[in-house]
Structures are given as structure tokens and as C-alpha cells.
Amino acid sequence: MLRHDAVRDAELLLLPERVVVLSDTAAQILRLCDGDRDVSAIVGELEARYPGAPVAAEAPRFLDRVRGEGWLR
Structure with a gap:
């Protein structure tokens, strides 16, 4: 899940037990x-x-890495 953190002014990817x-x-x-x-x-x-x-x-290289990390299916 993607979220914007207004306090940090940063984009976050929320994963189970990890940000x-x-x-x-x-x-x-x-x-x-x-x-x-x-x-x-x-x-x-x-x-x-x-x-x-x-x-x-x-x-494509970034997406392969993200898939490899299990952040994206």
C-alpha cells in the first residue's frame, strides 16, 4: 500500500511489518x-x-528488483 507521510513529506510503501x-x-x-x-x-x-x-x-530493472523483494506481485 502506498501512502504519503505528511510529517516526513515522503512517499511510503507499507508492507507487513515493514515500511x-x-x-x-x-x-x-x-x-x-x-x-x-x-x-x-x-x-x-x-x-x-x-x-x-x-x-x-x-x-524494468527497478520493477524486477521490487518483485524480487516481494513488494510487488
């Missing part, structure tokens, strides 16, 4: 993980938002 403080970029990527978009759709959305950024290489 992960996310960067703004990480939170934006995870918000796109809605069950309808696949990785290519997420990359496409991010490329539209951030032209010229290395999204095609970095976003």
Missing part, C-alpha cells in the same frame, strides 16, 4: 502498477512524462 521510504520516482512508478498496465505500458507512460530520461532501461 519503505520511496523516492518520488519510485513512488510514481509503483503508482502505475495498477494491475491493468504491463511493464511496456508503464515504460510508455513514463517516457511520455519524462522525454529523454533513461526510462526504458531503468524502470
Whole structure:
């Protein structure tokens, strides 16, 4: 579950018995993980938002890491 912590002004990923403080970029990527978009759709959305950024290489790598940690199915 994603939450914004107003006290810290930070994005948080709430997991069972764990809280992960996310960067703004990480939170934006995870918000796109809605069950309808696949990785290519997420990359496409991010490329539209951030032209010229290395999204095609970095976003899938981040999502693989997040899945590996068990934070995302």
C-alpha cells in the first residue's frame, strides 16, 4: 500500500511489518502498477512524462528488483 507521510513529506510503501521510504520516482512508478498496465505500458507512460530520461532501461530493472523483494506481485 502506498501512502504519503505528511510529517516526513515522503512517499511510503507499507508492507507487513515493514515500511519503505520511496523516492518520488519510485513512488510514481509503483503508482502505475495498477494491475491493468504491463511493464511496456508503464515504460510508455513514463517516457511520455519524462522525454529523454533513461526510462526504458531503468524502470524494468527497478520493477524486477521490487518483485524480487516481494513488494510487488
